């Protein structure tokens with residue numbers, strides 16, 4: 001098997017496969033779009049219970065908080081399997097990860113991190129600025145507080161967030177990650193919207209919001225590095241899910257071609273075989289790339305940002321190509337709203353922009369090689 005998994009990882013793969021096939025696939029909503037309100041809470045609850053029983057829920061949570069603290073390869077195996085069953089988008093499979101709060105001390109540990117990990121409070125990641133320009137979200141010092149002014153857009157889950165971890169330019173020190181409570185005076189949720197993949201987001205305005213200095217995460221001035229560290233983990237997560245989705249799409253095409261062949265033995269003809277072969281080659285290349293990258297990350301020591309960016313770009317672009325071509329091979333039926341390929345098409349389109357647009361990451365990989373001497377082949 002190309003992944004050469006250890007017995008532990010084979011066991012994990014089998015457990016996640018059973019979880020996905022026996023519990024999550026039956027829970028998967030068939031209609032387009034994410035479910036909301038009480039229906040979403042009930043879905044998340046059912047998913048969470050099944051995931052906990054399978055020993056999967058804590059994979060992405062640190063050991064010191066009762067989680068399993070799985071490495072990059074184990075998480076890739078899990079996400080690959082979930083993608084293969086097209087259930088990676090269900091809420092509640094994994095417990096909340098600490099994200100930018102990973103290393104906080106008191107008071108944030110008790111007030112924000114522990115309630116986040118326990119599922120009692122929700123956070124949003126506020127990095128993206130609105131596209132109409134203007135000064136980036138900034139803060140000035142005022143005694144024990146920072147006074148924040150500006151706007152953020154595209155905060156996933158922002159409408160339900162109790163707090164935001166936001167990248168803010170602090171006058172005199174540079175970018176910093178701050179925890180901003182959404183109930184604080186001067187924070188205004190200005191817009192809620194959903195994107196093609198069915199996920200929901202919010203845009204915020206900050207008008208002289210007073211944030212205690214104890215809400216600064218890590219060292220002031222190093223906020224961009226911290227924010228990108230959080231994003232790096234999510235990039236590999238997207239690449240893992242994309243790996244599984246490539247397999248899911250190829251499975252659909254395979255079943256379709258066999259069904260057609262049973263009725264019309266002259267099909268699939270050479271043109272169809274050629275295109276199907278290309279889908280399999282791409283899916284194989286994605287698996288190979290993403291699994292290798294996860295192993296590099298687990299090996300530690302070296303900087304792997306360039307490899308993670310490369311894997312994210314390659315896997316998300318490839319799955320876009322694969323599902324587009326698959327729809328063409330299966331035909332109009334695949335475009336019906338509740339067809340699995342239509343759902344996957346909508347979800348993977350967002351992956352090429354979320355957590356770093358493809359061209360931005362390509363430029364970063366070039367910069368890594370040309371200017372910083374980083375990045376392997």
Ligand SMILES: Cc1cc2nc3c(=O)[nH]c(=O)nc-3n(C[C@H](O)[C@H](O)[C@H](O)COP(=O)(O)OP(=O)(O)OC[C@H]3O[C@@H](n4cnc5c(N)ncnc54)[C@H](O)[C@@H]3O)c2cc1C
Pocket residue numbers: 124125126127128129131153154155156195197199350351353354355356357358359360363
């Ligand atoms: C489903 C989804 C969830 C998201 N969740 C969050 C979230 O929780 N928090 C958050 O803060 N943001 C979130 N985002 C926003 C996401 O991070 C941004 O959309 C993404 O980083 C691209 O930024 P942008 O939309 O401002 O586009 P831009 O940065 O304006 O990029 C648009 C295009 O311009 C070109 N371009 C721009 N800059 C460069 C460059 N330096 N080099 C080369 N080409 C360039 C590229 O072609 C690029 O595709 C989410 C987005 C999606 C789709």
